[in-house]
Amino acid sequence: MADVLYLDDLQVGDTFTTASHALDVDQVTAFASQFDPQPFHLDDAQARQSIFGGLAASGWHTAAITMRLLVTSGPRLAGGIVGAAGQVAWKVPTRPTDILHVESDVVEITPSRSRPDRGMVVLRSRTLNQHDAVVQEMTATLMVPRRPS
Amino acid sequence: MADVLYLDDLQVGDTFTTASHALDVDQVTAFASQFDPQPFHLDDAQARQSIFGGLAASGWHTAAITMRLLVTSGPRLAGGIVGAAGQVAWKVPTRPTDILHVESDVVEITPSRSRPDRGMVVLRSRTLNQHDAVVQEMTATLMVPRRPS
Secondary structure, eight states: OOOOBOGGGOOTTOEEEEEEEEOOHHHHHHHHHHHOOOHHHHOHHHHHTSTTSSOOOOHHHHHHHHHHHHHHHSOOBTTOOOEEEEEEEEOSOOOTTOEEEEEEEEEEEEEOSSOTTEEEEEEEEEEEOTTOOEEEEEEEEEEEEOOOO | OOOOBOGGGOOTTOEEEEEEEEOOHHHHHHHHHHHOOOHHHHOHHHHHTSTTSSOOOOHHHHHHHHHHHHHHHSOOBTTOOOEEEEEEEEOSOOOTTOEEEEEEEEEEEEEOSSOTTEEEEEEEEEEEOTTOOEEEEEEEEEEEEOOOO
16 A cells, blocks of 8 residues: 655646446435435436436536545545645536546645645546546645655 | 526526525534545544544535535526536535535626527525634536526
């Protein structure tokens, strides 16, 4: 098992690829029932009449699965994956038959001026389905500790 | 019950306030177990040693609760609340004892040039706890249908 990564261990351009997560109808409707109870996330017949043209996962479900994949099989950042902010864009619907994985790259590293024990890392993550279509793009600003001296 | 809102019914500056949602430890750890299994979202003792200084909800859990509140008691948009993209920032930790509600305002309305039946609305939403501290700021770009002529 690799050691955890401190800010000092990261470089712009570093890439990470996670394991995969297979969705199904039960997961899609369970998440939607709890957090996004709209017909196109709950019922295939109604979803077919909607802008999605069929059952689609909540975008927040896609975001949550992306987080799970990053936490469980993405970059092993010291201190964990702690986000201060993020931009999320949903490009095509996530479907109940999708098998998702995440590909990330480091786009910016900024040591903190006021807090010498840490810095901010901008990590760009694309969530792809089994057809390599990008269902979500996310750019997150993460807090990463510096290696203790 | 108010009618649903079409793009034509919205104006920049319109505000909406949702009902409230009370969190608890079980909700925080259930979401984290499934989507963000990091110690500071799962275990209070370990969370006290972390940057959060105590058990904190996953930011994605806060985002998901925000979506639930918007869907169930926010603006009744024709076609539902359908986001294309969003920016999220977590300002202070969401705690298991928090009671959250959402205050939103319309900041931009842009009829589509290519699709005369719809437009985009930028909705800014602040998620507040019972002390009126803003735990999350979100700016979302939503697709909203125009009123059928």
